[in-house]
Amino acid sequence: MASSIFRDGLLDGQVILVSGGGSGLGREAAVELTALGADVVICGRDIEPLRETADLCLANEAGSCSVFEADIREADQVEKLVDATLEVHGKIDTLVNNAGGQFLAPAEDISEKGFETVIRLNVHGTWLMTHTVAAKAMIPEGPNQGGKVINITLSPHNGLPGMAHSSAARAAVENLAKVLSIEWSRFGIALNSIAVGQVATETLLTKYPQVVVENLSHSIPAGRLGRPEEVAWAIAYLASPAGDFYSGSVLTIDGARDNWLGPWPPQQLVTESGAPVAEERKQK
Numbered sequence: 224m225a226s227s228i229f230r231d232g233l234l235d236g237q238v239i240l241v242s243g244g245g246s247g248l249g250r251e252a253a254v255e256l257t258a259l260g261a262d263v264v265i266c267g268r269d270i271e272p273l274r275e276t277a278d279l280c281l282a283n284e285a286g287s288c289s290v291f292e293a294d295i296r297e298a299d300q301v302e303k304l305v306d307a308t309l310e311v312h313g314k315i316d317t318l319v320n321n322a323g324g325q326f327l328a329p330a331e332d333i334s335e336k337g338f339e340t341v342i343r344l345n346v347h348g349t350w351l352m353t354h355t356v357a358a359k360a361m362i363p364e365g366p367n368q369g370g371k372v373i374n375i376t377l378s379p380h381n382g383l384p385g386m387a388h389s390s391a392a393r394a395a396v397e398n399l400a401k402v403l404s405i406e407w408s409r410f411g412i413a414l415n416s417i418a419v420g421q422v423a424t425e426t427l428l429t430k431y432p433q434v435v436v437e438n439l440s441h442s443i444p445a446g447r448l449g450r451p452e453e454v455a456w457a458i459a460y461l462a463s464p465a466g467d468f469y470s471g472s473v474l475t476i477d478g479a480r481d482n483w484l485g486p487w488p489p490q491q492l493v494t495e496s497g498a499p500v501a502e503e504r505k506q507k
Contacts, residue, residue: 225283226258228456233463234286235260238312240305242295242352243322245272247424248375248454252319254279255455256462257286264308266293267322295322295348298355305355315360317371317462320349320396325389327431338388345392349374350399353414362410369411373461374400375454378418378477393418397473404471413470417457420477422449444487445478 225231239256243249244265250272253263257280265288267273273290280288289311293304308315323345326337353372361370376393377383383390400414407414421427421439427448428436440447457476460466475481 233259237261237316239317240264241319249321250276251451251455252458258283261286263288266291301351301355305359318356320374327385330387341388346395361412372414374416376416376418378420378475379481401471415469416473418475420480443478443480
């Protein structure tokens with residue numbers, strides 16, 4: 224099945240490594256990228272969901288999709304993943320750091336172990352993937368000079384109650400990408416982040432309290448949840464030649480949630496006369 228947004232063959236010849244490809248945004252990205260002709264390698268801790276993603280990708284009859292069981296928190300597994308990808312494809316053009324995780328909890332209830340688990344996965348795992356791919360595939364000494372790294376992070380940036388651990392982790396990832404975009408520009412490596420708001424993934428719809436899910440759209444100025452394919456399109460855009468001059472940027476996809484300060488116009492907004500705006504307009 225062809226992409227509904229981009230031209231056929233846009234990513235022909237590209238090798239793209241996507242972590243957390245067994246579900247959600249990682250799966251959606253893999254399907255879109257293969258539809259555009261890319262050879263995609265997906266990894267995750269459970270092999271069966273990865274195989275399901277690969278089957279969906281193969282239906283595109285364009286690029287290819289291969290799977291690799293790996294825990295991005297373990298340096299030896301990350302190294303084997305990157306080595307295997309290079310052995311098969313000879314290069315890695317783009318790394319998509321999508322794997323991550325968190326759980327909804329008040330800050331005072333997050334244990335030391337819980338906080339450490341989220342930080343280790345989202346920050347340490349992202350660092351291991353980024354550093355290993357850069358060292359082995361993207362710096363001049365490697366088989367391919369230059370490349371792109373795309374991190375999936377979180378919006379809103381002005382605070383996400385119930386997600387203190389993940390908010391801290393994703394902020395660290397975004398700042399890391401900004402630093403590396405400067406340091407590694409001499410190697411031709413571009414690093415960007417996509418800050419994703421509330422998206423109607425299976426995880427959100429089924430793993431979070433229903434009252435939370437039902438009320439999320441009321442905090443989004445666009446009035447709806449995002450769609451997984453909208454994030455996949457952004458990833459494909461940055462991976463394409465159209466994204467070549469992006470580096471050190473944070474692309475926020477959240478229906479203006481990052482800017483939200485409450486309903487507009489405020490229901491209690493009043494004029495200088497003291498009358499509600501809506502009421503004064505009626506009188507006129």
